[in-house]
Amino acid sequence: MSIRVSNLTKRFDTRLAVDDVSFALGEGEFLAVVGPSGCGKTTTLRLVAGLEQATSGEVYFGDRPVTRVRPRDRNVAMVFQDYAVFPHLTVFENIAYGLRSRGAPRSVIQERVPAAAKMFRIDHLLRRKPRQLSGGERQRVALARAMVRDADVYLFDEPLSNLDAQLRHQAREDIQALHREKRRPSIYVTHDQTEAMALGDRIAVMRNGRIEQIGTGAELYERPANQFVAFFIGTPSINLFDVTLRAEGDALLAEGPALTVHLPPELRERAAGHVGRAVRLGVRPEDLHVPRQAPFPVGPENTIHGVVNVIEPSATGCAVYLSTVDARPQDFTATFKLRLPASYLGREIPLAINLRKAHLFDAETERAL
Amino acid sequence: MPRIELVDVVKQYDAGEQPALRGVSLTIEDGETLSVVGPSGCGKSTLLKIIAGLEYPESGRVLYDGQDFTEITPQDRGVGFVFQDYALYPTRRGRGNLSYFFETHGRDEAERDARVRATAELMGMDFELLLGQMPDTLSGGQKQRVAIARCIVRDPHVFLMDEPIVNLDAKLRERTRVEIKKLLRQFAITTVYVTHDQQEAIFMGDRIAVMRAGQIEQVGTFDDLYYSPANLFVATFIGAPPICVLPATVAGGEVRLDEARWPLPPDLAAELPEGPLRLGVRPEGWELGAPDGAPLEVRNVEHIPTERASFVHGRLAGVSATVIAPLEYQARERTLVRPVWEQALFFAAEDERTLRAPGAPELF
Numbered sequence: 197m198s199i200r201v202s203n204l205t206k207r208f209d210t211r212l213a214v215d216d217v218s219f220a221l222g223e224g225e226f227l228a229v230v231g232p233s234g235c236g237k238t239t240t241l242r243l244v245a246g247l248e249q250a251t252s253g254e255v256y257f258g259d260r261p262v263t264r265v266r267p268r269d270r271n272v273a274m275v276f277q278d279y280a281v282f283p284h285l286t287v288f289e290n291i292a293y294g295l296r297s298r299g300a301p302r303s304v305i306q307e308r309v310p311a312a313a314k315m316f317r318i319d320h321l322l323r324r325k326p327r328q329l330s331g332g333e334r335q336r337v338a339l340a341r342a343m344v345r346d347a348d349v350y351l352f353d354e355p356l357s358n359l360d361a362q363l364r365h366q367a368r369e370d371i372q373a374l375h376r377e378k379r380r381p382s383i384y385v386t387h388d389q390t391e392a393m394a395l396g397d398r399i400a401v402m403r404n405g406r407i408e409q410i411g412t413g414a415e416l417y418e419r420p421a422n423q424f425v426a427f428f429i430g431t432p433s434i435n436l437f438d439v440t441l442r443a444e445g446d447a448l449l450a451e452g453p454a455l456t457v458h459l460p461p462e463l464r465e466r467a468a469g470h471v472g473r474a475v476r477l478g479v480r481p482e483d484l485h486v487p488r489q490a491p492f493p494v495g496p497e498n499t500i501h502g503v504v505n506v507i508e509p510s511a512t513g514c515a516v517y518l519s520t521v522d523a524r525p526q527d528f529t530a531t532f533k534l535r536l537p538a539s540y541l542g543r544e545i546p547l548a549i550n551l552r553k554a555h556l557f558d559a560e561t562e563r564a565l
Numbered sequence: 566m567p568r569i570e571l572v573d574v575v576k577q578y579d580a581g582e583q584p585a586l587r588g589v590s591l592t593i594e595d596g597e598t599l600s601v602v603g604p605s606g607c608g609k610s611t612l613l614k615i616i617a618g619l620e621y622p623e624s625g626r627v628l629y630d631g632q633d634f635t636e637i638t639p640q641d642r643g644v645g646f647v648f649q650d651y652a653l654y655p656t657r658r659g660r661g662n663l664s665y666f667f668e669t670h671g672r673d674e675a676e677r678d679a680r681v682r683a684t685a686e687l688m689g690m691d692f693e694l695l696l697g698q699m700p701d702t703l704s705g706g707q708k709q710r711v712a713i714a715r716c717i718v719r720d721p722h723v724f725l726m727d728e729p730i731v732n733l734d735a736k737l738r739e740r741t742r743v744e745i746k747k748l749l750r751q752f753a754i755t756t757v758y759v760t761h762d763q764q765e766a767i768f769m770g771d772r773i774a775v776m777r778a779g780q781i782e783q784v785g786t787f788d789d790l791y792y793s794p795a796n797l798f799v800a801t802f803i804g805a806p807p808i809c810v811l812p813a814t815v816a817g818g819e820v821r822l823d824e825a826r827w828p829l830p831p832d833l834a835a836e837l838p839e840g841p842l843r844l845g846v847r848p849e850g851w852e853l854g855a856p857d858g859a860p861l862e863v864r865n866v867e868h869i870p871t872e873r874a875s876f877v878h879g880r881l882a883g884v885s886a887t888v889i890a891p892l893e894y895q896a897r898e899r900t901l902v903r904p905v906w907e908q909a910l911f912f913a914a915e916d917e918r919t920l921r922a923p924g925a926p927e928l929f
Contacts, residue, residue: 232737360604360761361762361763361764361805362802362805365805365807365887366885368867369864369885372864372865373864387734387735388735389735390869390871390872393868393870393871393872394869394876395867413868413869413870413871414870417871418870428736429871431735431739431871432739433739482873505743505746505747505750506743506746506750506768508767508768509767509787510767511791511804512849517743517746527740527743541750
């Protein structure tokens with residue numbers, strides 16, 4: 197079975213929460229939906245579940261339009277951010293709930309509930325009530341409840357956002373295990389782009405009720421459709437510098453208050469139609485290098501200067517947070533595979549830009565060139 | 566700005582319950598930012614309230630520049646507090662939030678206006694705009710800037726922050742924490758910053774205190790905590806994905822697991838006691854595809870283009886293990902792995918104290 201969403205729109209009073217959204221999901225495909233708060237990702241999920249009524253547009257499960265089908269008749273399993281476990285029921289009854297309410301035979305319940313509990317390491321807690329459980333355990337009860345069902349579609353609404361970092365990695369594995377077992381189309385909503393990368397076969401990036409781009413993690417990262425996607429995908433975020441393009445002989449210069457650089461051939465082609473116009477130069481933090489470590493020749497034509505504000509150490513080196521050196525200093529970030537000593541705090545340093553990996557965006561439309 | 570010392574502080578909310586703080590001693594240097602991190606319920610917020618004077622300890626002392634402040638009221642400590650819910654006065658514009666303190670403390674208008682103006686300048690570009698707005702028209706990040714400015718305008722000697730950006734979404738958090746850190750550097754105010762997020766603790770703190778169950782397990786820089794953890798708890802708490810911890814036995818110059826044995830380099834073998842212990846290996850501390858390795862049963866591989874890496878999740882000798890691999894790593898059901906011994910950590914089997922840690926590498 198597959199899912200198809202076509203021209204889906206949801207209006208709350210005057211606010212357009214979901215604005216003409218279309219996408220399709222293959223059999224067994226896992227789609228992660230990311231975006232900032234209020235972008236419409238959760239509403240989209242609730243429309244697929246039937247928990248919200250669409251203003252217009254259709255949802256299909258396979259060939260069957262389900263837009264006007266009640267949620268319980270859509271055969272959807274959903275895992276919520278707050279786990280939505282029933283406080284008065286034991287862990288066993290919580291897991292069994294979906295089966296019982298659909299009239300599953302006792303033998304099926306007796307077989308499946310302990311098996312699912314075992315899979316998520318809560319088989320020793322079956323007689324407990326939710327208030328006796330930790331957040332991580334409650335979350336696994338919610339996963340086990342989805343696991344026992346034979347739903348056609350699995351939906352996840354930020355199920356990990358209440359867990360701390362250590363538990364989140366394990367929980368991610370649990371969700372992958374659930375998906376491997378079920379192989380049903382799944383939609384997973386999160387505001388955490390790393391989680392989306394880890395889980396999604398493809399990722400949809402939403403803003404203001406619309407899907408800005410949908411693709412694999414690598415596609416979104418390496419070929420973002422616009423400035424918003426470039427900014428949203430990747431931590432620390434891509435650096436964006438306002439520049440104007442100017443031709444000088446064979447060279448094409450990008451000039452701005454923070455830097456003046458010569459664009460390499462790859463970018464020159466794409467920028468050809470924008471000479472004399474304002475564009476934005478996007479540089480990922482990993483494409484800024486300490487000059488002596490740069491894997492390419494370094495000169496004034498590919499260098500930017502910055503004052504070091506913060507050095508954040510990591511196991512692989514560090515992230516350095518800087519300000520540009522100009523009248524209106526702008527924050528930017530570089531990640532190094534070396535550790536910059538603390539004595540650099542407050543100092544101005546040169547950084548070499550790997551311009552072959554840079555991005556250009558139209559300053560007005562914010563579309564990638 | 567004061568240097569703050571806590572000496573053997575005990576705080577117990579309810580008789581018969583576990584104390585919230587069980588004899589905490591800690592020094593925060595003048596102008597330093599100390600992050601306090603730990604799982605929920607570890608006592609980190611209580612610690613902050615004791616420093617602020619919002620709670621008084623059952624025993625122990627709180628010193629500001631060597632002076633006993635244990636019984637001094639919060640108003641007289643010169644502390645500024647920033648909470649996670651911003652706690653702005655909802656009926657006052659940004660400017661009104663900043664000037665409130667001066668109005669309620671009978672200060673004159675000239676001082677008030679001068680302080681508000683100076684603070685707005687320090688807060689940087691565009692802050693003037695926020696002064697004219699009501700709190701409910703501000704974004705979460707803007708509210709937090711106003712809350713911080715309201716703190717700064719009073720010229721505090723100590724900054725106390727309790728999860729100030731936890732309610733912001735990921736992208737906004739990334740930007741706001743840079744702004745906060747820049748301000749802290751600029752003012753060099755002694756600061757205690759409480760968070761449950763280790764990454765934020767590392768970012769904000771000159772040093773980081775790791776707490777568990779009312780006690781401080783270790784205080785140090787990122788390198789101290791990551792490469793020389795005091796015990797297994799600190800090693801497990803700091804680092805994501807987490808360290809893999811294998812129950813093992815050292816005997817005859819080897820590390821023995823259930824299904825594998827690895828010969829130890831001689832100098833390491835000489836350093837370790839024979840008998841049971843725990844071996845800790847961080848995700849980057851494995852050699853993948855080592856011919857003399859032990860079998861890792863691969864459960865799944867996450868390719869993360871934004872990290873330029875893959876995470877190989879599997880089981881080794883019955884324990885979950887995550888191994889960092891190149892982005893293009895192709896999944897196999899089974900691969901052989903061996904710890905990179907220079908990076909391995911060893912902990913005592915009985916009390917989880919560190920037996921051997923690599924120390925910070927000469928990376929760089």
